[in-house]
Amino acid sequence: MRSKTSFFNPTVFWNDHRRYWPLTAGYTLLWLLLLPLRLLSEYGYERVLPSAQNVRREMLTTAVQGGVVSALIMGVLFAMAMFAYLTSPRATNGLHALPARRETLYLTHYLAGLSCQLAPQLLVVALASAVLGSHGAFDARVMGLALLALALPTLFFYSFGVLCMIFTGQILAAPVFYGVLNVVAVGVEVLVRAFAGNFLYGWAETQTPALLALSPVVQMFYALRVAVRGGTLLVEGLGWLWIYAAAGLALAALGLLAYRGRHSEAAGNTVAIGWAKPVFKYGVAFCAALALGQLVYFLFFGRYRANGAYSLVGSLACMALAGLLGYFIAEMLLQKSFRVLRSGWRGALAVMASLVALGCAMTFDLTGYEHYIPHADDVARVSIDLSIYSGSAHCSVTLDDPDAILLADAAHRAVINDKQRQQANGDYVPDDDGIVGGYFVVTYQLKNGGVVRRRYNPLTLYENELGDPSSPAAALTALYNDPSVMLYRALGRWGYSAENDPRTLPDLRFTGGYYSRTLWSGTEYRGEQQRDLSPAEAQTIFDAAVRDAEAGRVVGSLFGVSDGSSLTVALYANYLGTARSADPVPAEDESGRVQIGFDLLIEPSMTETLAAMREMGLTIDS
């Protein structure tokens, strides 16, 4: 007897297409409107025909941005349609009684759902190509990119949706899992950061790039961009789409494994895979503790540690109660019963105990987190971000000079040693002369590749302690006025690190500048000097500032008062190459040069720069 069973069953495949054609038709119609019909309308209604490059760029941008959004939404909808039978015991039993292996059913339904999306994509790109071709704007490469921009996110999000469907036996739970899991990495990181920030002095709120990658939709929105390089249209971040497409295939394979292990009787269960049940239960409990617990604490006790009303007991109690609530709700969903107290009390105790233990461990710094400073010999570079709220003092630099690293260490240690007083202040900075508030962020990049980051916000500094080298005020001032910091401080945002030193930029050319100064006679307004600078003047001012910095003449004070009289000069330049993330508002022109602009901050001690400006006829004194 011939067996019709293989890894693909055409009857199932075409039956899926027949049953869910309205979904496919809707999807096709959406993309017909977004691509070929829109292009047609552009050519039909524009008085001046748009350039071929502009139309192609618009088409590609639509495909890239719309591709992610539509894949995100339609991926889960198609997955829900194709695998809806797994959420109904009757349907599951009916299909699983048929002579087909689980693999056959899974792969056929999977391919049916995928083809329901890929076929319309192929159609709309072909039609869009025809529209462009009829106006002489056809470009096979751009069409290929558009197709990839549509198909690759589809492969990922659909596979992800399918995996969610395999893991649940409730049709409405699938989109919830899908939505939550799409952003869970970033979400949990935010919650954990808030949790740790509540207990740990110096906790730095940084986003972990690796976790961003685990939140695909967020990562795709960050990474994908249509750009022109040397006159060629490109999709930046396309590599990410390939990575996610590969991950999609891996998820599909994982889905197959889960499907093979899934019991038919799991249809109707919130979580259908046995080992995922405790993950779900404790995951919900901890997320509830972190999110709801902290929210409740915020509502009842105010703004955590920072307002000085910090309560360890209150915080722990709120989180433990929210954790319990989450735990029992998850247990009810799993058991499909409200009577879960008896069966779940052990797990509930475990949740409470671990939350309390975690909170206490952090509060009492059992891990040594708060007092840890990397040994200077182990540090490759240190980044400093220091800012005073009430003044003009600000510095944001990365240093690799060993002496500067030692200064950063010393400042960091002084701030740690001042923990008790800083915490007692909360976010209140005493309103007295000689006392300022600000923040201090220090990031060590270790030679072994590790990163240690601490953030102290708010930080209160006392001017009368400048004579004590171990005080935060003195240690931070020493760091602030270190010669290696000076140039980058003068260059402001443009000089974040030695790596971004403008002097190292390839073929740096100043294109001009702008100077503006309000003039006063005592308290009387005398007008305003506004002047454009020539490229030569901009270059002269920049060179003078560099010499001032190298000579240690960019001296500043953390206790200076901002009176609006500080001098800045806007300088414009360009360089050859690719725009860097550090560049403020980078833009690349058609010639491939990156245009940049920045404000040079001029301290009164920068005598050479000030002399150069006077020589140009710029009014320095207000």
Place this chain on the structure above:
Amino acid sequence: MIEVKDLVKRFDGFCALAGASLTVPKGAIYGLVGPNGAGKTTLLRCLTGVYRPDGGAVEIDGRAVWEAPAVKTRVASIPDDWYYFMQSSLRDMANYYRGFYPRFDTARYERLKAVFALDERQSIRRMSKGMQKQAAFWLALCCMPDYLLLDEPVDGLDPVMRRQVWGLVMQDVAERGTTVLVSSHNLRELEDVCDHVGILNKGTVLLERSLSELQDNTVKLQLVFDGDAPELPAELTVLHRSAVGRVHTVIFRGARDEVEARLAAYRPVFMEAVPLTLEEIFIYELGGADYAVKDILL
């Protein structure tokens, strides 16, 4: 032949089948009887490869059923909650089944139109429960199965249609040697069609017998004696005895001819064998203290 050995199936800690074993000979019509919750449906779902057994073996012709499409193409089943696609008609479902069952007989499908008065273009969803059951039978029979597994199969069918459906099944058994396993909570419903019966209770098969074996070994006689009834011979095993006036009804274990020959010596004025119902056979044959059969059946 269907063989189930020590089958165990648990659901979230609840043991639905606790080592059930049964054997359905080829060509037999096997009635699986048991009260609600005995495990009949679970056992049938294990037999159709829907549930993965937690222990034991489920084999058809010596091959495990789980994930064995080659075996399952020879098995058609009609569960209590037969599944069809929401918008589908009978014809759609026939096309669907055709894609799974290589022996699906289109000619038979056409012939059965005369038996099942159903509109094959009508949405199955809009059919009554009885009509849906007819549709399920129609499609299952067209799959030309060697094994037909039926779970409460005639629920919802009117008496005429019941007879027709059983007629078709019997015809398959007679002509093609189809093996039928039919579950029911009602033994009376099965006694006209089954030649083997198994009783399932609390996840285990308490007993299984061939009806001919039981009927050959049990006899129910109505006896009238002239005067008081004599002491019956000790070598005859009496399973049950009752009397209404002078009429004594006695159920003996043993062959009818042999029992009648022995009783003839007592010169009864009237002696007649009365047909035994399945219930009586089971109750009196196995009415020992160890079995709760009576409770199950009545």
